[in-house]
Amino acid sequence: MNSLPDAHPPVARPGVGVLLVNLGTPDAPTPRAVKAYLREFLSDPRVVEIPPLIWQPILRGVILNTRPRKSAQAYSLVWDRARDLSPLKAITQDQAAALAGAFGGGVIVDYAMRYGTPSIAERLAALKDAGCDRILVAPLYPQYCAATTATVFDEVARVLAGMRWQPSLRFLPPYHDDPAYIAALAQSVDSGIAALDFEPELIIASFHGMPARTLALGDPYYCLCRKTARLLAERLERDVRISFQSRFGRAKWLEPATDTVLRELPSGGVRSVAVIAPGFAADCLETLEELAIRGRDGFLAAGGERFAYLPCLNAGEAGVRMLKILLSGELAGWVAQT
Numbered sequence: 268m269n270s271l272p273d274a275h276p277p278v279a280r281p282g283v284g285v286l287l288v289n290l291g292t293p294d295a296p297t298p299r300a301v302k303a304y305l306r307e308f309l310s311d312p313r314v315v316e317i318p319p320l321i322w323q324p325i326l327r328g329v330i331l332n333t334r335p336r337k338s339a340q341a342y343s344l345v346w347d348r349a350r351d352l353s354p355l356k357a358i359t360q361d362q363a364a365a366l367a368g369a370f371g372g373g374v375i376v377d378y379a380m381r382y383g384t385p386s387i388a389e390r391l392a393a394l395k396d397a398g399c400d401r402i403l404v405a406p407l408y409p410q411y412c413a414a415t416t417a418t419v420f421d422e423v424a425r426v427l428a429g430m431r432w433q434p435s436l437r438f439l440p441p442y443h444d445d446p447a448y449i450a451a452l453a454q455s456v457d458s459g460i461a462a463l464d465f466e467p468e469l470i471i472a473s474f475h476g477m478p479a480r481t482l483a484l485g486d487p488y489y490c491l492c493r494k495t496a497r498l499l500a501e502r503l504e505r506d507v508r509i510s511f512q513s514r515f516g517r518a519k520w521l522e523p524a525t526d527t528v529l530r531e532l533p534s535g536g537v538r539s540v541a542v543i544a545p546g547f548a549a550d551c552l553e554t555l556e557e558l559a560i561r562g563r564d565g566f567l568a569a570g571g572e573r574f575a576y577l578p579c580l581n582a583g584e585a586g587v588r589m590l591k592i593l594l595s596g597e598l599a600g601w602v603a604q605t
């Protein structure tokens with residue numbers, strides 16, 4: 268008698284996978300690579316909430332013919348030439364490497380980019396092939412936003428829709444007010460300021476902007492950014508001024524805009540600032556070029572005297588410790604708690 272094919276392919280050991288996910292980035296600082304990346308990123312209806320019939324002709328007819336060249340120049344200013352990677356990908360890779368082994372031998376830590384490479388589809392398949400039947404997906408966005416957090420879920424669900432035998436899933440919740448996150452931010456700000464040769468009069472927390480209408484539509488992002496800044500200010504026992512950067516397109520975006528704030532501060536008597544970007548888990552084009560280069564230029568040109576950009580948590584000691592705390596909390600029941 269013929270036996271039925273085994274519906275359960277042999278798996279050496281049921282494993283657990285952790286997939287860190289960040290936004291994504293081009294493969295090279297060239298107009299061609301940036302164009303491919305922007306086409307994918309800006310075609311996501313979670314990112315640009317304009318009906319595709321209206322948006323796609325604008326994207327393909329105008330934006331993809333102009334922006335890639337300008338953005339590629341900006342990327343080339345911050346590119347990690349030693350590793351030939353964008354800073355965002357290099358740092359995300361370092362975060363995954365720093366967490367390897369942190370949760371015990373049966374847990375594989377990997378990373379993916381929501382747009383570009385390595386893709387979520389590729390890394391989920393790799394984790395599954397490596398025997399992970401339980402996967403914790405960790406979108407590395409402290410403040411929930413439909414354009415970032417929700418779209419990771421969309422993509423994971425899309426990939427799983429094509430799998431016959433799919434893993435069990437968990438998602439790291441947004442961590443905008445988690446004590447481990449606030450403590451890590453406070454520690455990195457304290458040590459960043461201690462290393463400066465001046466005491467900044469003001470700390471500016473610059474978050475990535477969003478179209479203002481998303482707030483009216485119910486996206487909590489704006490409020491979560493404010494809460495992070497308030498908790499950090501309380502913890503540091505000093506003022507933290509909030510602003511929003513990276514405006515895109517003509518619609519009204521969340522305010523105040525970081526570049527405007529930096530240009531107006533000197534005439535209001537503030538001559539020295541430290542800028543932080545707590546909404547970014549890793550430094551990237553938006554922090555290293557927009558804040559640390561253009562932001563500095565704008566502030567100094569307007570009469571500012573001292574400007575410091577303090578790095579994101581990245582794969583530094585405070586940041587990795589925070590990720591260990593957040594992720595091991597979500598792994599409860601899947602791995603023996605240490």
Ligand SMILES: C=CC1=C(C)c2cc3[nH]c(cc4nc(cc5[nH]c(cc1n2)c(C)c5CCC(=O)O)C(CCC(=O)O)=C4C)c(C)c3C=C
Nearest residue numbers: 290291292293314338353355412414415475515551552553
């Ligand atoms: C409609 C456009 C955009 C929305 C909405 C948006 C939201 C958003 N983005 C981030 C984080 C990052 N964005 C990055 C780059 C980037 N963002 C946009 C546009 C929107 N972002 C563009 C066009 C670009 C590409 C660069 C450029 O051409 O200016 C990055 C950096 C990527 C890198 O490779 O370094 C990050 C990170 C968040 C958190 C967010 C909403 C909260």
Ligand SMILES: [Fe+2]
Nearest residue numbers: 290475513553
């Ligand atoms: Fe963005």
Ligand SMILES: [Fe+2]
Nearest residue numbers: 513552553557
């Ligand atoms: Fe930008």
